[in-house]
Amino acid sequence: MDPADMGDDLERVLLTEEQLGARLDEMAAQIDADYAGRDLLMVGVLKGAVMVMADLARRLHTAVEMDWMAVSSYGAGTTSSGVVRILKDLDADLTGRDVLIVEDIIDSGLTLSWLLSNLRSRGPASVEIATMLRKPEAAKVEVDVRYVGFDIPTDFVVGYGLDFAEKYRNLPFVGTLAPHVYGD
Ligand code: PRP
Numbered sequence: 001m002d003p004a005d006m007g008d009d010l011e012r013v014l015l016t017e018e019q020l021g022a023r024l025d026e027m028a029a030q031i032d033a034d035y036a037g038r039d040l041l042m043v044g045v046l047k048g049a050v051m052v053m054a055d056l057a058r059r060l061h062t063a064v065e066m067d068w069m070a071v072s073s074y075g076a077g078t079t080s081s082g083v084v085r086i087l088k089d090l091d092a093d094l095t096g097r098d099v100l101i102v103e104d105i106i107d108s109g110l111t112l113s114w115l116l117s118n119l120r121s122r123g124p125a126s127v128e129i130a131t132m133l134r135k136p137e138a139a140k141v142e143v144d145v146r147y148v149g150f151d152i153p154t155d156f157v158v159g160y161g162l163d164f165a166e167k168y169r170n171l172p173f174v175g176t177l178a179p180h181v182y183g184d
Contacts, residue, residue, distance in 0.1 A: 001171050009181050014157060015150060015174040020132070021055070023149045027130060028059035030147060031100070035062060041097045043090065045115065046070040047169065048104035048161040052132040052149075056102065067092045073111060082110035082140075084118075094122040100146075103131040104161035108140040116143065132160065133174065156182060 003013055031040075042064050044053035057064060070088035099119060106112055112129060119127050130147035138154050152174075158164050159171030164182060 011176040011178045017172040040064045051161040084114040094124040099127045105133040109143040
């Protein structure tokens, strides 16, 4: 898809495919350097992290293991409650492993905060986080994030894994959604 395919549902392109790609190159180089000689397990959080996981992992010069978790936040609406239910757990045993959680976005931080303590309780050697996007002004809890693609404003964004009502995940760029789409 390109911006024209969204018609007037797109307000503006926030990050182009090229900008995302260039930042992913830098993040991958940093991860390669940080985990040199180690056996890395990347954990993608479904569904939003599919794009960043695929693009980040393919840029690495190290053979990594990839596993997936699906979680759901209890509570109404589109905001996280911090109470998380595991819909699909990892296949891998984390004991003694170096784990890198891969996310598309950190908004309130509540999902990641819960996930971090859940995974840390399983006896890994280390757990770090990589996220493509972060909304610092939306943070309700501070989460220590090792790799951040871009800090962005609190606008409603879609694309590159992020959806509105399950649509627009397959945009290769990140854009803000026109308010008429989500009902403002
Ligand atoms: C998104 C995102 C994070 C979470 C971040 O997932 O992938 O997991 O929200 O929000 P928080 O920082 O406020 O907790 P979502 O629940 O939309 O599921 P999805 O990835 O399947 O779209």
